[in-house]
Amino acid sequence: MMGTKIGQLLVIICVNISIISAQNNDLTILQALKDAWQNTPPNWGDGSDPCGGSWDGITCTNGRVTKITLASMQLVGDLPGDIGQLSELRILDLSYNKGLTGSLTSQVGNLRKLTHLFLVGCGFTGPIPGTIGNIERLISLSLSSNSFTGPIPASVGNLTNLYWLDLTANKLTGNIPVSNKITPSGLDMLTLARHFHLGDNQLSGDIPPRLFNSNMTLIHLLLENNKLTGAIPSTLGLVTSLEVVRLDRNSLSGVVPSNINNLFNIQQMYLSHNQLTGPAPNLIGMNVLNYIDLSNNSFDPSEVIPPWFSTLQALTTIKMYNANLGGVLPASLFNIPQLQIVDLRSNGINGTLNISSNPSTELQLVDLRDNKITDFIQRSQCCIGLILIDNPICSSDATEEFCSLPQNATALYSTPWNNCLPPSCGAGLVSSPNCRCANPYTGSIFFKAPSFSSLTNSTIYGSFHDSLMTFFHKASLPVDSLSLNNPRRNVDDYLVIDLHIFPDLEPSFNRTGVLALAFAFSNQTFQPSKEFNTYFFIPEPYNFMLAISGTKHKSSNAGTIIGSTVGGCMLVVLFVLAGIYAFRQKQRAAQWSQPFALWDQTSKSGDVPQVKGARSFTFQELQKYTNNFSEMNNIGIGGYGMVYKGRLPNGQMIAIKRAQKGSSQGVLEFKTEIELLSRVHHKNVVGLIGFCFDQGEQMLVYEYIVNGTLKDSLSGRSGIKLDWVWRLKIALGAARGLQYLHDHADPPIIHRDVKTNNILLDQRLVAKVADFGLSKPLSDANSTHVTTQVKGTMGYMDPEYYMTQQLTEKSDTYSFGVVMLELITARNPIEKGKYIVREVKEAMDKNRELYSLHEILDPTIGLRSQLIGLERFVDLALRCVEDKINQRPTMSEVVKELERILELAGFNPGTESSSSTSTSYEGVSKDHNYPSSNDSLFCYSPGSLPPKLHPM
Incomplete structure (x- = not known):
């Protein structure tokens, strides 16, 4: 009996020792991460217990690290192999840290309990390690918007619990992996997956027929903008759960499978910009289809418009430009209730255009340029954006409005002010819709397959605004207001909207607030309505330096006494600071009047520059405007030196060329540019705002040019x-x-x-x-x-x-x-x-x-x-x-x-x-x-x- 109790006691002691050892190991690993990364949250270095709730982005259970969520923290470095030793880790989110570079360590495969891996919008390169197939509990795998190369590992097929696979916007090459006698795993094994997001890569070869089977539950198949060849396999018609199919911008050829209309749940289908042949596909029966793009293919020339043009009553958008269409458009096409865009440029459409006298109230554009239309019988009733350039109806002397391109762009949607007058904000702050000056969390949200085309519909965008605000409030996120701006379509036909999310109470979000916001997007916690569909989010780096913190405490007698004492001391300090400020202002005035007092005329730099109208900046000013010349603000490099992005206190964006120290060529270029550009002012010449010749630095400050070279x-x-x-x-x-x-x-x-x-x-x-x-x-x-x-x-x-x-x-x-x-x-x-x-x-x-x-x-x-x-x-x-x-x-x-x-x-x-x-x-x-x-x-x-x- 005594021996049994001693044995039980020894087991308990061993278990406790094992737990303590594992906890200490987790702390050691976190310290290794801290040493490997720059810009970790400040409270990572305060000596506190990471599992005590004081380290931002770290969540523990029973003393073990189970979550690391550090999205949008401006981390810089690589992901060390030590991460693989966090054996209890369930969620790893390092998204939106462009400074995280290097290859993805193979040790990530040791995270056997991981269920969610989010590395969206980082700077990782090299191949995706095959060991990722060892994480068999993985539900979500998002590695989009990096620079991963090489093939998709076939081992991904081992992740049989996977629901979400997103490898969009990398540089992946090779074939789409499927299982066979040699390789027992492949994407066809992922029967529980609902999302295959593989667009914007360099994948090649055929779309394997084996990729699809009737056991699949896919709703999104996104393979756009790759280098895929061969025919669309008929097995695609087996996956009747599909709602979005994007095969556009590849080199697919052959005939569209006749069973394509078995996909009766399809809402958006893009087959454009391929080399498809044969008859235009028959889409009859796809009654929930709202967005169809079959443009730029080589379908057989047709003398009759496909019958489904006027039968698919859910359509909002039909694009079939340069698709060998012929015949007369049916007037009933324009009666489809939600129809917004009809783009049928560069076809053989002929005869008389008959737009119904009561067309869809949503109709915004009918683009029929470069066709064979001879007449239009609703001229006086048509108020839509109609373009008939390069049709017989538009002869050389035609004066009708539809015989020229519209001259004025329609104003795009932007969130209105909330019955208030926006104030003038300084110090990098901007006005929210509620007219409060604040430092917003900004970025762009990319919708890969929205159901509509309109860029101006205030009802649609207002509804999205309201649903996002409702989500923020239900999730108890510290958000005061939100603005949406500049909806547009990009080259992949994604809908892109700029977001500005404004903090509640304080002028800036703290790190906890940014972490929560970033995780809501990277983890797809926020789910938009069906009109907007699947998305990804790319934020701008957040300037925590603008944060204004201040914690209010209840008053007490002791506080009053201490406050009085401190107040007296503060008066003395203020007098000292005022003296220092006056002295610095005097120095600054002297520098403004003689910014080149230290110019070395005996060197190769020549005479003192003669500058007209350009502002002289101090080094400290430009250091502040660029967040201490942070890596996140580095936007380029040239023979002259590094180029940084910055923001002036008035909100103006600037670009700063910082010369390499000791470069005589840089000194000459510096002198030449400030002398010449300070005298020229023209809308087609880049504008020089100022310069810095201070503390051994030579910097040129330009207007920030958004769209590059x-x-x-x-x-x-x-x-x-x-x-x-x-x-x-x-x-x-x-x-x-x-x-x-x-x-x-x-x-x-x-x-x-x-x-x-x-x-x-x-x-x-x-x-x-x-x-x-x-x-x-x-x-x-x-x-x-x-x-x-x-x-x-x-x-x-x-x-x-x-x-x-x-x-x-x-x-x-x-x-x-x-x-x-x-x-x-x-x-x-x-x-x-x-x-x-x-x-x-x-x-x-x-x-x-x-x-x-x-x-x-x-x-x-x-x-x-x-x-x-x-x-x-x-x-x-x-x-x-x-x-x-x-x-x-x-x-x-x-x-x-x-x-x-x-x-x-x-x-x-x-x-x-x-x-x-x-x-x-x-x-x-x-x-x-x-x-x-x-x-x-x-x-x-x-x-x-x-x-x-x-x-x-």
């Missing part, structure tokens, strides 16, 4: 997609900027480094010439050239300047001609040993359509019928790149010819810099001003958000 847009890195008219407008804007430098600056300025990397695009895609580090002024107004050392960028450089070292204004003309050729080809000036100028000259044939340049034109520029004036544009570009200077036009002549080309294309060149009247080929806007069509022209893929923006 023209090079980024042409290469696809920014996600902006430019159609032909927008390229013309950008060319004209940049030309006007150069013309101003040559003809109106005092003294005239030769840029010397004109290239697509030095042309920036602002929020309205207005072109701005930037980077004046190599520029040269013509000190004598009568001078024709400057003799100087050859500098510039190969491929853009004037050959005569290269040979003679004589720099002229027409050296910029030559470089601009190369930019023009780059605009139409999207090719680098020198690529694989081939020079763009020579390639265009050798390929062109002036006796053929578009000079026979089809093979080298950028395929995203638009349809052939839209490239009005391209031949004149090419002629002008080749005049600019003539070898002899006297054969090149001046930039003033270039501007005039570009204006004529724009007029030829049907646009007023006098307004192109400030507004848009063009719709892109299929584009969508990022976040600012929009053309008249509901399809706007900025095209951002979610993987690029938030993008690396280029201020200069």
